[in-house]
Amino acid sequence: MAAAAAAAPAGPNLRRPLNPVLATRPTTSPGLRSATKNPANALRCKRLRPPEPRVYANAATKDGYSGGGDAGAGGVRRKRLAVFVSGGGSNYRAIHEATLSGVVRGDVVALVTDKPGCGGAEHARSNGVPVVVFPKSKSATEGVSVSELLNTMRDLGVDFVLLAGYLKLIPAELVREYPRSILNIHPSLLPAFGGKGYYGLKVHKAAIASGARYSGPTVHFVDEHYDTGKTLAQRVVPVLANDTPEELAARVLHEEHQVYVEAVAALCDDRIVWREDGVPLIRNRSNPDEYT
Numbered sequence: 001m002a003a004a005a006a007a008a009p010a011g012p013n014l015r016r017p018l019n020p021v022l023a024t025r026p027t028t029s030p031g032l033r034s035a036t037k038n039p040a041n042a043l044r045c046k047r048l049r050p051p052e053p054r055v056y057a058n059a060a061t062k063d064g065y066s067g068g069g070d071a072g073a074g075g076v077r078r079k080r081l082a083v084f085v086s087g088g089g090s091n092y093r094a095i096h097e098a099t100l101s102g103v104v105r106g107d108v109v110a111l112v113t114d115k116p117g118c119g120g121a122e123h124a125r126s127n128g129v130p131v132v133v134f135p136k137s138k139s140a141t142e143g144v145s146v147s148e149l150l151n152t153m154r155d156l157g158v159d160f161v162l163l164a165g166y167l168k169l170i171p172a173e174l175v176r177e178y179p180r181s182i183l184n185i186h187p188s189l190l191p192a193f194g195g196k197g198y199y200g201l202k203v204h205k206a207a208i209a210s211g212a213r214y215s216g217p218t219v220h221f222v223d224e225h226y227d228t229g230k231t232l233a234q235r236v237v238p239v240l241a242n243d244t245p246e247e248l249a250a251r252v253l254h255e256e257h258q259v260y261v262e263a264v265a266a267l268c269d270d271r272i273v274w275r276e277d278g279v280p281l282i283r284n285r286s287n288p289d290e291y292t
């Protein structure tokens with residue numbers, strides 16, 4: 001980790017000067033320096049990681065940048081994403097579509113699932129995305145171990161891990177391998193209605209039963225425990241008096257697709273900054289003085 005002088009910069013309209021701590025991957029690109037008003041104010045966290053990943057022709061140009069030699073915004077290298085799903089995969093599909101449209105400057109290079117027959121896995125196969133089964137299930141023969149999963153992700157040069165309806169606990173080995181680089185989307189306003197046992201409709205049933213008037217999705221960084229990582233983004237929706245869990249789920253899911261794509265776009269653009277109290281913020285794409 002390369003530390004830099006951390007004088008609080010002027011500018012961002014916050015109750016106290018923001019002392020951005022830019023957590024990013026090793027890069028030779030000069031562009032990251034342009035991502036902060038004053039590089040002296042950004043502490044770059046460089047992961048100790050294996051050599052730079054091999055770049056595949058379909059994912060980027062030979063130097064790993066998006067577009068024909070165009071390095072993209074501020075010279076940021078195009079990122080390589082592994083998405084973990086267990087079900088239908090609508091969040092995964094929203095992210096995948098955003099990589100194709102250019103909203104997300106990255107490529108999905110692996111789909112990881114504990115349910116090889118799920119909708120997300122089917123979509124990946126039909127779009128040429130390699131599917132990895134993890135963890136091994138007791139019954140089926142297919143599946144990889146934690147170490148095999150890590151080796152596969154290293155070989156693919158995965159930069160970021162995105163959980164999207166994945167229903168198993170991510171092992172501590174993977175969390176340690178990808179510090180500040182794993183996101184999850186949860187269908188409630190964490191810390192409410194999160195943790196072991198809170199997934200799918202169970203979350204919405206609990207929200208309704210509690211009398212909560214609002215709910216909504218949370219995008220958060222992943223640590224060793226369920227839903228306790230740092231919150232990065234949230235959206236709010238009303239809980240209506242006569243809502244069924246299914247109706248609330250649909251309202252929240254609509255917002256999930258938007259807030260997750262925005263968060264992943266920021267991650268790939270290296271626009272996540274860490275406030276000095278450890279809270280991650282998203283720097284606005286068009287106004288670098290604005291954080292949410």
Ligand SMILES: Nc1nc2c(c(=O)[nH]1)N[C@@H](CN(C=O)c1ccc(C(=O)N[C@@H](CCC(=O)O)C(=O)O)cc1)CN2
Nearest residue numbers: 166167168169170186195196197199223224225226227
């Ligand atoms: N290390 C982490 N792993 C995972 C996290 C996380 O924050 N840290 N998030 C979950 C996703 N999730 C909520 O957003 C979540 C998923 C599943 C469960 C749960 O209770 N699962 C059951 C098993 C369910 C099944 O196999 O069908 C259980 O563990 O008993 C809670 C929260 C993904 N991983």
Ligand SMILES: NCC(=O)N[C@@H]1O[C@H](COP(=O)([O-])[O-])[C@@H](O)[C@H]1O
Nearest residue numbers: 087088089090091165186187199200
């Ligand atoms: N606690 C984890 C959890 O409940 N995740 C939720 O599972 C659904 C997956 O939908 P998708 O497969 O259509 O993206 C989403 O609503 C996601 O928030």
